[in-house]
Amino acid sequence: MINEAGGAVKLLRGSNIGPYVFPGIPPEFTNWRDEVQSWKDSVALLEQSYHMTELHLRGPEVIPFLSQFALNKFDPFQVRRAKQIVLTGHDGNYIADAILFREEEEFFRVVGAPFASDWLLYNAQSTSLNVTAEKNDNWSVRQAPRDVFRLQIQGPQALALMQDVTGNTLPDIKFFFIGEFRIAGKNVRALRHGMAGAPGFELYGKWDDQQAVREALERTGEKYGMRKIGALAYSTTAQESGWMPMPLPAIYHSAEMKPYREWLNNYYLESIASLGGSHVSDRIEDYYVDPIEVGYGGLIDWNRDFVGRDALKDRAANQRRTKVTLVWNDDDVAATIKASLFDHEKPGRFMALPTPMYATFESDAVLSNGKLAGVSQWSAYSANAKRFISLALVNLEDATPGTELTLLWGEPNTRRRTVDRHELREIRVKVAPAPYFDKVIKTGRQ
Known part of the structure; x- marks a missing residue:
């Protein structure tokens, strides 16, 4: 496909796939502004049952298998714990990240966007280690009952709500540990974490038990001002939390990745995805990011080998960029929106609210004195900040808070x-x- 298109950049920048659409839930349950503010002011129920891909890994050698591809420390990693795993290519560039749940001694879930699951599934099919892999697709691929439902409860009232809905039997769950308890008579597990700076729980249980659990949460949640979060509000969580959800996977260029590219087909998002934005280059490598600049350096286990280790070591010693938030100028945003709607001669690019995404992977040029200073990804209007913001990677010399730059x-x-x-x-x-x-x-x- 890449050769037929004339190269990876032409393939991705020629795709008519639009921005990711969250399946299974409406754009709004009430209105997206109040829904966004609920994880700051009260409590929010966020739906993850439909858009998260899962890969189920089983066997006595899952950890040795994962250690070949993930840069993380795995010792110790006990049952009912979770980790954010980060996967790199042979050249040290980022491929994907996901949350790894250790459910049992020999059963692990990889949960997140499909890119981590796809890369691990490909490698599991050829490994000599005692590992099996089974992919549980999200509803963008197949609308069918899944292994588990998955919900998030987030916000300053999250703990009070959870204690109430469990009849004050909620166990004390440490950060990124997994606890088990009952809601409405149904067994539920929860990962303790936070999102957008707010405390919370990621709940999951048997697919057929979800209705009873949902009804109990909604009924109890009324006294805490709980809001159900629609697709529009959900799309703004990453920008506030500082997590870059979908950088371009570094799989489109190297000889080492060619067998993987040949394994992928139109079933996989990597093959049909789109690349958009004002950052324009003929080199696909110019769109990649690496784990150091994205902020994952502290997760790296330098004491063992993994794919991309040596290249990543060099990047750590010679870091050029770092992750920042960009706050967009209100007047310039308003002028752009006005031009997109009313200027027939020189219209601006339309800015959808709250997330003006226009491709699977977004890459907008950021300039300092007319020269490229970085790239902006994943922009949104934050109803909590009352500002347009985006996550970006910028040169270290341009990364001081308060520095004024220009986004194209x-x-x-x-x-x-x-x-x-x-x-x-x-x-x-x-x-x-x-x-x-x-x-x-x-x-x-x-």
Whole structure:
């Protein structure tokens, strides 16, 4: 497919696949502004049963298998714990990350976007280790009952709600540990974590038990001001929390990755995905990121070998960019929206609210004094901050909070029919910390 398209960049920048659409839930249950504010002010119920891909790994040698591809420390890793695993290519570039649940001694779940599951599934099919892998597709691929339902309860009232709905039998669950208890007479497990700076629980249980659990949560949640989160509000969580959800996987260029590219087909998102934005290069490598600059350096186990270790070691010693939040200038955003709606001669690129995504993978050029200073990914209007923000990787010398930069908004010379006619526009942006929720929204400091 890459050769037929004339290269990886032309393949991805020619795809008419639009932004990711969360399956299984409506855009809004009430309105997305109040839904977003609920994980700051009260409590939110976020739906994950339909859009999360799962890979189930079983066998006595799952940890040795994962240790070949994930940069993480795995000793210790006890039953009923979870880890964020990060996978790299041979050149040290990022492929994917996901949450790894250790359910039993020999049973693990890999949960997240499909890219981590796909790469591990491919390698599991050829490993000599005693490991089996079974993919549990999300509803974008197959709308059928799944192994488990999955919900998040987040916000300052999350703990009180959980204690109430469990009849004060909620166990004390440490951060990124997994506890087990009952809701409405049904066995439920929960990963203790947080999202967008708020405390919370990721609940899961048997698929057929979900209705009883949901009804109990909604009934009890009324006294805590709980809001159910629709697809529009859900799409803004990453920008506030500082997590880059879908950087372009570094699989499209190297000889080492060629067998994997040949294994992929149109069933996999990697083959049909789109790449959009104002950052334009003929080199697919210019769109990649690495785990060091994204902020995963502290997770790396340097005391063993894994795919990409040596290249990543060099990147750690010579880091060029770092992750920041960009706060977009209100006047420039308003002018761009106005031009997209009312300027017939020089329209701006349309900015959908709350998330102006226009491709599977977003890459917008960020300039300092007219020169490329970084790339912006995954932008959104935050109803909590009342600002447009995005996560970006910028040069270290441009990463000081308060630094003023320029973001180019649009998609020059686009070949994708999903992009409307427009003129490239400049939007002033200001560097801020990441995660923005913890360091700005929650503290009130700008």
